[in-house]
Amino acid sequence: MRSLITEMARDNKMAYRDSIDLMKKIIDISGQNVFSCNLCGKCTAGCPISDAMDIKPHQVVRLVQVRPEALLDSKAIWLCACCLTCVSRCPKMIDIAKIMEAYRTIVLSSKREDFIEYSPELSSLLPIQALVAVRSKYSMVHLPFYSPTVRLRKYFTRERLLMLMGGKKT
Amino acid sequence: MKILYYSGCLSQSKTTGLTLPMQAIANSLGIEIIEIPSICCGAFFTKNIIDMYGPVRVFLNARKLGNEVMTTCALCYNVLKQTNSLIRSDPKRRSEISSFFGEDYDGGVKVYHFLEILRDKIGFDKLSDIIKVDLKGLKVAPYYGCLLLRPYEEIRLDNPENPSIFEDFLASIGCEPVDFPYKTECCGSYLGAISLDSVIEHSHAIIRSALTSGAEVIAVACPLCHFNLDQMQERIMQKYEDISNIPILYFTQLLAIALNVEEKLLGLEQHSVNPRPWLRKIARIQHGV
Ligand code: SF4
Ligand code: SF4
Numbered sequence: 001m002r003s004l005i006t007e008m009a010r011d012n013k014m015a016y017r018d019s020i021d022l023m024k025k026i027i028d029i030s031g032q033n034v035f036s037c038n039l040c041g042k043c044t045a046g047c048p049i050s051d052a053m054d055i056k057p058h059q060v061v062r063l064v065q066v067r068p069e070a071l072l073d074s075k076a077i078w079l080c081a082c083c084l085t086c087v088s089r090c091p092k093m094i095d096i097a098k099i100m101e102a103y104r105t106i107v108l109s110s111k112r113e114d115f116i117e118y119s120p121e122l123s124s125l126l127p128i129q130a131l132v133a134v135r136s137k138y139s140m141v142h143l144p145f146y147s148p149t150v151r152l153r154k155y156f157t158r159e160r161l162l163m164l165m166g167g168k169k170t
Numbered sequence: 171m172k173i174l175y176y177s178g179c180l181s182q183s184k185t186t187g188l189t190l191p192m193q194a195i196a197n198s199l200g201i202e203i204i205e206i207p208s209i210c211c212g213a214f215f216t217k218n219i220i221d222m223y224g225p226v227r228v229f230l231n232a233r234k235l236g237n238e239v240m241t242t243c244a245l246c247y248n249v250l251k252q253t254n255s256l257i258r259s260d261p262k263r264r265s266e267i268s269s270f271f272g273e274d275y276d277g278g279v280k281v282y283h284f285l286e287i288l289r290d291k292i293g294f295d296k297l298s299d300i301i302k303v304d305l306k307g308l309k310v311a312p313y314y315g316c317l318l319l320r321p322y323e324e325i326r327l328d329n330p331e332n333p334s335i336f337e338d339f340l341a342s343i344g345c346e347p348v349d350f351p352y353k354t355e356c357c358g359s360y361l362g363a364i365s366l367d368s369v370i371e372h373s374h375a376i377i378r379s380a381l382t383s384g385a386e387v388i389a390v391a392c393p394l395c396h397f398n399l400d401q402m403q404e405r406i407m408q409k410y411e412d413i414s415n416i417p418i419l420y421f422t423q424l425l426a427i428a429l430n431v432e433e434k435l436l437g438l439e440q441h442s443v444n445p446r447p448w449l450r451k452i453a454r455i456q457h458g459v
Contacts, residue, residue, distance in 0.1 A: 029217070048356045048372055052365075079365070082214075083356030084320035088330040095321065101216060122363060127397045128179050129245055130360035133214035136221045138364070165364060 023068040029102035036092045037061045043086035049079050057086050057096045077103040078165040174239040175203040178246040179210045187437035191426035198429045206232050215252040225253040229279045240282045244392035248317040250281045255324040294342035302430040305344040311385035312336035314354050315395045343428040350383035352376045357398040373398045374406045377413050388418045401442045417445035
């Protein structure tokens with residue numbers, strides 16, 4: 001599957017200005033000063049999910065600074081468990097989970113749909129808290145604070161999002 | 171001592187072991203708990219205003235009755251505390267919320283976890299005088315998980331990397347807390363709904379680490395940790411052969427056992443790894459058989 005970046009590069013659409021715009025949005029929603037990152041990697045070292053992530057937590061912080069659009073179609077933003085190990089170990093107190101949440105908000109607000117598909121067997125088993133938490137993390141029940149661009153709306157098809165959220169290989 | 175008690179959706183849902191013994195425990199400890207109307211706290215903290223409906227509603231309900239609220243669930247505790255701190259630090263969000271509810275909320279209702287009440291208001295040394303059943307020598311692994319400790323700035327319950335409140339609690343009711351390296355690791359929480367494999371992976375590491383440290387039971391404070399470690403244990407064992415069954419108990423259940431609360435209030439039916447054989451072992455220790 002073509003990535004968002006290649007698609008945009010081909011259409012020559014993701015202008016420098018768009019990139020800066022996205023970075024500002026992410027910093028605004030998450031409230032994190034990504035520029036203070038030391039790139040020490042302690043976040044990734046402690047992250048329980050990092051081995052499953054395509055982009056590791058410390059790379060996330062760096063990418064927000066240099067190429068924020070690269071994270072839009074990453075699996076990492078959906079896999080983050082919000083365990084906050086990274087925050088408690090970061091010497092600069094950067095909350096990476098909030099950055100991940102900012103990305104999810106932007107992607108989800110490009111869709112007005114519910115993306116959760118659990119197996120019936122699991123959903124009868126899972127405690128109510130898990131179901132509620134998953135709903136607030138993965139579905140567009142939020143108010144869209146940030147209006148999406150047409151491009152994002154077109155790019156994130158239902159199938160693509162489900163694939164990213166499930167963390168499956170392309 | 172009177173305290174407002176928010177039991178969350180637990181009291182109506184499947185995982186009652188955490189909340190069921192609370193009334194009996196409060197009676198034995200001589201505290202009066204006033205339950206506030208249970209609506210869901212949202213179960214996941216986000217900054218989106220719709221998701222903040224739950225926790226703010228809880229606070230508005232609580233505020234009518236007092237300004238301190240206690241909960242046993244690590245998830246509720248985390249969400250409520252983070253909501254409070256966001257409202258306090260973000261005037262814009264506060265005004266949005268107050269116009270949404272038609273009532274201003276300033277983030278002023280203080281949130282306690284039950285462990286915090288035991289530590290700060292009752293005192294662990296006092297607690298050890300009250301307990302009736304001696305759990306001496308029982309090796310319990312305290313599993314904190316994420317929600318009790320992080321993010322530290324907002325929660326401030328204990329040191330996020332090397333906490334001790336759970337150990338102190340266990341020691342005060344007579345158990346022997348075992349130290350194990352995975353006590354603050356994440357179990358995968360609600361990721362089970364999306365990717366069961368990651369839950370199995372992480373829960374396995376936690377259980378194995380507790381077993382290698384010699385634990386006979388794992389104590390938890392969070393319904394999701396309980397689900398992942400207990401209900402998923404069978405699946406974990408299908409995949410990995412290096413672990414054996416270990417009962418997972420809520421800290422309230424352990425406290426209730428120590429306070430000699432009758433068994434039907436312990437909510438043991440909910441467990442998939444039956445803790446009853448283990449309970450019988452305690453009884454044997456007691457009667458010196
Ligand atoms: S731990 Fe903090 S400073 Fe270090 S790489 Fe991660 S985000 Fe940057
Ligand atoms: S909060 Fe997310 S990124 Fe940070 S350690 Fe946990 S899973 Fe990894």
